[in-house]
Amino acid sequence: MGTIAVFLPLTGLFSNNTNLSIYGIESTQIYSPAGIFIISILVFKGIVAYGLWFEQEWAPKAATADAGLGIAICMIMMCIIPFTVDNFNFTIRLELVPLYFYFQKMRQIQNVWEAI
Known part of the structure; x- marks a missing residue:
């Protein structure tokens, strides 16, 4: 998805209606602030995935930051924005459950990765 997100701005030149959504942030336009924010999150996730796949030194720290950012965005979209x-309706963001486990696992991996 991170690789596809790099090319999404090009599709915005030809399409006026593209549905983007992550962590409760939704946009139908690529060139809106929300659309650019969503694309940048997806690109960051792609960079983190690349780092983890090829076992880069910086990958566990970036993955921990990715999980923390995801948890923070979900909490903001769930607890602050509706009010x-x-x-804007209140919704329970179920993404928090896997994000929590992702965060915990990346912290464990970070400790092991730094020990090597």
Whole structure:
């Protein structure tokens, strides 16, 4: 998905309606602030996946940051945005469950990776 996200801005030149969504942030336009933010999150996730796949030194720290960022965005979208923006409904973000386990596992891997 990270590789595809790099090419999404090109599709925005030909399409006016592209559905993007991650962690409760939704956009139908690539060139909106939300759309650019979603694409940048996806590109970051692609970079982290590359680092983990090829066992780069920096990968566990980046993955921990990725998980922490995801948890923070989910919490903001779940607990703050519904009370500050009109026409926005409260939803429970179930992404928090796998993000928590991802965060814990990356912290464990980071300790092992740094010990080597």
